[in-house]
Amino acid sequence: xxxxxxxxxxxxxxxxxxxLPAAMIPRERLIDxxxxxxxSFGFSPIDTPSLEYTEVLLGKxxxxxxKQMYRFTDHGGRDVGMRFDLTVPFARFAAxxxxxxxxxxxxxxxxxxxxxxxxxxxxxxxxxxxDFDTIGTTSTTSDVEAALVIHELFRAIGFxxxxxxINDRRLLTGLLESLDLLEQQTSVLRVLDKLDKAGPxxxxxxxxxxxxxxxxxxxxxxEFAQLEGSPAALLEAIEPLVRGAEVGLAGHSGLATLFEAxxxxxxxxxxxxLDPSIARGLDYYTGAIFETFLDDLPGIGSCCSGxxxxxxxxxxxxxxxxxxxxxxxxxxxxxAMEELGMIEAQSAPCPVFMPMLEKDRLGDYLxxxxxxxxxxxxxxxxxxxxxxxxxxxxADRRGFALAVIAGSSEFESGTCQLKDLRAKEGxxxxxxxxxxxxxxxx
RNA sequence: GUGGGCAUAGCUCAGUUGGUUAGAGCGCCGGAUUGUGGUUCCGGAGGUCGGGGGUUCAAGUCCCCUUGUCCACCCCA
Numbered sequence: 130x131x132x133x134x135x136x137x138x139x140x141x142x143x144x145x146x147x148x149l150p151a152a153m154i155p156r157e158r159l160i161d162x163x164x165x166x167x168x169s170f171g172f173s174p175i176d177t178p179s180l181e182y183t184e185v186l187l188g189k190x191x192x193x194x195x196k197q198m199y200r201f202t203d204h205g206g207r208d209v210g211m212r213f214d215l216t217v218p219f220a221r222f223a224a225x226x227x228x229x230x231x232x233x234x235x236x237x238x239x240x241x242x243x244x245x246x247x248x249x250x251x252x253x254x255x256x257x258x259x260d261f262d263t264i265g266t267t268s269t270t271s272d273v274e275a276a277l278v279i280h281e282l283f284r285a286i287g288f289x290x291x292x293x294x295i296n297d298r299r300l301l302t303g304l305l306e307s308l309d310l311l312e313q314q315t316s317v318l319r320v321l322d323k324l325d326k327a328g329p330x331x332x333x334x335x336x337x338x339x340x341x342x343x344x345x346x347x348x349x350x351x352e353f354a355q356l357e358g359s360p361a362a363l364l365e366a367i368e369p370l371v372r373g374a375e376v377g378l379a380g381h382s383g384l385a386t387l388f389e390a391x392x393x394x395x396x397x398x399x400x401x402x403l404d405p406s407i408a409r410g411l412d413y414y415t416g417a418i419f420e421t422f423l424d425d426l427p428g429i430g431s432c433c434s435g436x437x438x439x440x441x442x443x444x445x446x447x448x449x450x451x452x453x454x455x456x457x458x459x460x461x462x463x464x465a466m467e468e469l470g471m472i473e474a475q476s477a478p479c480p481v482f483m484p485m486l487e488k489d490r491l492g493d494y495l496x497x498x499x500x501x502x503x504x505x506x507x508x509x510x511x512x513x514x515x516x517x518x519x520x521x522x523x524a525d526r527r528g529f530a531l532a533v534i535a536g537s538s539e540f541e542s543g544t545c546q547l548k549d550l551r552a553k554e555g556x557x558x559x560x561x562x563x564x565x566x567x568x569x570x571x
Numbered sequence: 572g573u574g575g576g577c578a579u580a581g582c583u584c585a586g587u588u589g590g591u592u593a594g595a596g597c598g599c600c601g602g603a604u605u606g607u608g609g610u611u612c613c614g615g616a617g618g619u620c621g622g623g624g625g626u627u628c629a630a631g632u633c634c635c636c637u638u639g640u641c642c643a644c645c646c647c648a
Contacts, residue, residue: 138622143639193646196572214648242648247572250641251648258648319645434648458648486606521608536606546609555607 132525138499144245144254155472156257156463159286160239163457166282167237170274172261175236177218181507189217189441191412197553211243215260215456216413216438223452224445232265232450239459242472251429251461260435262454266443269383271453272417272437273390279421279433279455280396286462287471290424291432294404298419298436301408303377304353304370306344314327316340318408321354325406327353353405360403367405383417413438419455423465432462473528479507480571482524482550486536488514493540497533497560504564506531525550531570533563538563 148156164174180203187195190213190481199211212218215238218277238260249253259277263271276293283291305314320335327335329351336342336350346422349370356366364385371377383405391401407420416437423432435455442450466472481501485494498508510527517534524532534555535545547566548555558566 140639191646197646206589244647246646248640249643253648256648429648431648456648461648516604517606518608523608525608532607534607538606546607550608553607553609558620 142254144248146253146255150550152463154478155466156459159459159463159466160257160259161287163282163459164237164239166278166285167261169281170235170261170278172235172237172263175219175222175238176240177212177215177222177238179212179241180209181212181218181221183208185221185445186210186212186217186363187219188442189413190214190244194244197246199243199245200235208361208516213244214239214242215258216262216452216454217441219260219262219264220438220450220452221445222442223450224442224448226449227265227446227448233263233271234265235260235261235263251464254281256461257459259457259459260454262435262452264450264452267439267451269386269390272383273387273394275417275435275453275455276391276401276419277394277396279435280391280400282433283421284311286466288423291400292422292424293401294407294422295384295387295401295417295422296407297380298403298408298414299376299380299416300367300371300384300405301380303374303380304350305369306376307373308349310342310346310350313340317342317350319349320539321406322408324354356405359398360384360401363403363405364388378468380416387417413441415439417453423469425469426465429461429465429468431458432465433457463519477509477530479509480530481506481508481567482520482527482529482532483508483510483538484517484520484524484534485511485514486517486534490537490540497535500560501564501567505566506564521550531567533567 162307170306183198183200186198187210194213198213201209203209219236219238223230223234237260239257242258243255245254246252261275263274270368276295279293301318302311302314303318305311310317316334317340320332320340323335324332326517330439333347333351337344342350353367353370356363358366364381368381371381388401388403404420407418414436416439418436420431421433423429433455435453437451437453439451441452442448463472470488483494483498485491494510498510501508511523521532529550532550534548535544539545543560544557545560545563546555547558547563547570556566
């Protein structure tokens, strides 16, 4: 037969991506930062399977997420779904294990999720979420803490200009209840959500003609959504609008406590806003809602969203398991950081590069590298004795900070050359002082 | 899922009303420089013009399908 082999075109599925070291290093750093912040607030790590019985996942996030869920039948005929977020599996997890864990329980969870929707910038079919949640308490303390975690998280990642927009589902429900619009809640909120883009005129006419509200109802809803000002001023203006409904008042006092406490905790006013028009989020939210936008790149969407969901676990257990938490969109945030020039283009996994000059000195090189590693300094040894210039070029391209250069004369005299690749300067250093000198330069 | 724009070398892009062997810059490899790289000079490799089909004497250029990507809607991290 033909000697030409038919090659398979190397490619990835739409919305699925490969990650080269240059992308993976900042990605891991971001995740480590998030884990550190979560732990500092007392959240513990957990993990769950990426596949679940479809019945566990279906109908929990709303019709839209059901449509986007990857779903198939496995070899045993089981109806299987790939998780589209980490919150729904967590509710199942909590219902299953809360007996041994006890309440309240705080966890964080980092892992990929899948949604079969159309791709866009910062929007993929496989992406990492980095969640933290507290379950087993309805205390507003946990709501406030969620806002504080988001604030510290973005600070730790390196952002100064961002806004956490907060609302409460109960406020909206209260308003609609007092207007006798509870039935149309979903469609009213969907239209309302377009306020920013479409403007009040378009929203008004769609509420009237599309959803069928009366003039009075339209103006009441618009008046509510268009309120602006400090949280305190907003809450004062909102109170009379929701006074007629108990839920509304509960949401009102929850938000009042939240903003008061967040301010007392030192969150700057410009980073935390009450936004009555935020209504979105998955179907399971029942209380406070959070969305986080970057002031310098609002178009990319919310990079960290969440809220309170007091009924989610009731689908799996009779025990009351209210929860609150949020999800950091790692991939979306990285796309934003890339665009904002916050990511250094370098892919050196460790600080020190060691060129190999003489093949028959392999044992000496390995021993020297091992000494450095034992002292806590990461070292990469080049695998073959090429021309030194070429090896240094390799090191430079990877972004190594330092090179430790040694050949026969150095090995015999117990020294080596320590070269700062950034400054392009080298000094001769006694082998015993090497780790210390490296520490000074890093 | 719906609608629109893109798709040419590793990267960023040129490519005239369809018309001979498809170009540039950067990068890469080799040499000048047999143990010290980012400059300079010389030389070199690398392209099924995303894939498939069609129209034509002739297609990178026109048409259809398909895949990917970007944008808008929808929704969301």
